[in-house]
Amino acid sequence: MDLASQIYVRKSCRNYLDDEIDMGIIKEFLSDINPLNEEINYYYEILTKEEVNVRTGWSAPYYLALYSEKKDNYMENIGFVFQQLSLFLQSQGIGSCWAGMASPKKKNPDSVIVIAFGRSDKMTRDVSDFKRKGLSQISDFEDERLIPAQLAPSAMNTQPWFFKHTDDGFDVYQVKQNILKRQVLKRWNPIDMGIALAHLYVENEDSFEFEIKNDADELKGYTYTGSIKI
Structure with a gap:
């Protein structure tokens, strides 16, 4: 699996299709991922847009709500783990965007951030456009x-x-x-x-x-x- 090549074409995606996604690929990928800090427990939920408060001018059909125990470097660990997932999703034709202006409607003290994602035909760019x-x-x-x-x-x-x-x-x-x-x-x-x-x-x-x-x-x-x- 060549995730590295996705670095040079990925862009934060804000245009999505309503196509369904096999969510099993997310669980499978994350089951074998390397964190930045193995001592930090983290977890996630897959939510629909109806389950998320979205304070942006765009929305996605799906959101990953990311949660973590609060230890040193826990936020860096969340970025490290789930950017690997973002690159993987990109390789599968699924766009994503870290969405700081969105949050799960259901409150959780472990909540860190959410990632918007979904099928898209507008999720790549040339490296010269960065x-x-x-x-x-x-x-x-x-x-x-x-x-x-x-x-x-x-x-x-x-x-x-x-x-x-x-x-x-x-x-x-x-x-x-x-x-x-x-x-x-x-x-x-x-x-x-x-x-x-x-x-x-x-x-x-x-x-x-x-x-x-x-x-x-x-x-x-x-x-x-x-x-x-x-």
């Missing part, structure tokens, strides 16, 4: 190995990731937003970090490693997320 920061803007120096992370989706396209080269990989940091943006994005940017790491993982599945160091450098304007080898 509006993204340059590689030199997301790292201490330009490195083409970071292109998969560069192309990751993020809330309001903020692209909050920064990578600092180390002897054997990268220390990964999240941008500290200004006080106005922080009110909105503090809930979503940690998920965005997990999404970017998921892209690096699927492109480097055999070598990817993630850890949290106790002695990582502090960078002004950033918070430390973790360290990776790719």
